[in-house]
Amino acid sequence: NAGVTQTPKFQVLKTGQSMTLQCAQDMNHEYMSWYRQDPGMGLRLIHYSVGAGITDQGEVPNGYNVSRSTTEDFPLRLLSAAPSQTSVYFCASSYVLADGYTFGSGTRLTVV
Amino acid sequence: AQSVTQPDIHITVSEGASLELRCNYSYGATPYLFWYVQSPGQGLQLLLKYFSGDTLVQGIKGFEAEFKRSQSSFNLRKPSVHWSDAAEYFCAVGVADTGNQFYFGTGTSLTVIP
Numbered sequence: 001n002a003g004v005t006q007t008p009k010f011q012v013l014k015t016g017q018s019m020t021l022q023c024a025q026d027m028n029h030e031y032m033s034w035y036r037q038d039p040g041m042g043l044r045l046i047h048y049s050v051g052a053g054i055t056d057q058g059e060v061p062n063g064y065n066v067s068r069s070t071t072e073d074f075p076l077r078l079l080s081a082a083p084s085q086t087s088v089y090f091c092a093s094s095y096v097l098a099d100g101y102t103f104g105s106g107t108r109l110t111v112v
Numbered sequence: 113a114q115s116v117t118q119p120d121i122h123i124t125v126s127e128g129a130s131l132e133l134r135c136n137y138s139y140g141a142t143p144y145l146f147w148y149v150q151s152p153g154q155g156l157q158l159l160l161k162y163f164s165g166d167t168l169v170q171g172i173k174g175f176e177a178e179f180k181r182s183q184s185s186f187n188l189r190k191p192s193v194h195w196s197d198a199a200e201y202f203c204a205v206g207v208a209d210t211g212n213q214f215y216f217g218t219g220t221s222l223t224v225i226p
Contacts, residue, residue, distance in 0.1 A: 042218040043216040045213060045214070045215070092156075097206045100146045101156075101158075102158075103155040103156040105154065106155055
């Protein structure tokens with residue numbers, strides 16, 4: 001099992017560019033989430049999904065889109081990158097809430 | 113709204129000393145409670161979890177945590193800290209009624225002095 005795989009690990013974008021952060025899990029988890037981590041702010045939930053075809057907004061969804069066409073994949077799209085989106089992004093998945101989330105290794109994004 | 117508070121931003125302890133990291137949550141019912149550890153440049157690893165039963169739970173790497181309903185707390189403890197425990201620690205609350213969302217505290221950074 002690869003667990004939760006995030007690509008790329010590092011990315012530099014120019015303001016206004018768009019990109020997709022990829023997230024895939026091979027554990028047949030229904031629940032998947034995207035978080036951003038900023039110094040002193042912990043992890044903040046961007047979007048989450050409770051299964052294929054179902055997504056919803058978290059605490060900080062503005063500027064991001066998601067879709068969930070398969071159980072395995074949950075990409076995060078930045079529509080028009082802004083310097084405020086410079087952060088470390090984590091994807092996580094879970095089978096049931098009581099198990100806790102399994103995290104990917106993160107994507108460090110810099111927007112200049 | 114649900115919230116998770118970790119009042120200590122940074123803690124320094126000597127190797128071999130005991131450790132307690134504090135976590136308080138705000139939620140109407142007993143939520144699912146977790147502690148995660150993050151080493152520099154790494155993802156988050158689950159240390160331990162609680163959702164029912166014995167209020168003292170054991171985790172990996174010699175960590176334990178105690179759930180106290182009256183204080184809405186879930187503090188993490190370790191009797192003797194090792195230098196390799198230096199990391200960032202996050203408390204998290206799992207909420208079942210809104211799509212398995214997890215809410216994280218802002219983290220406590222642990223420095224271990226040799």
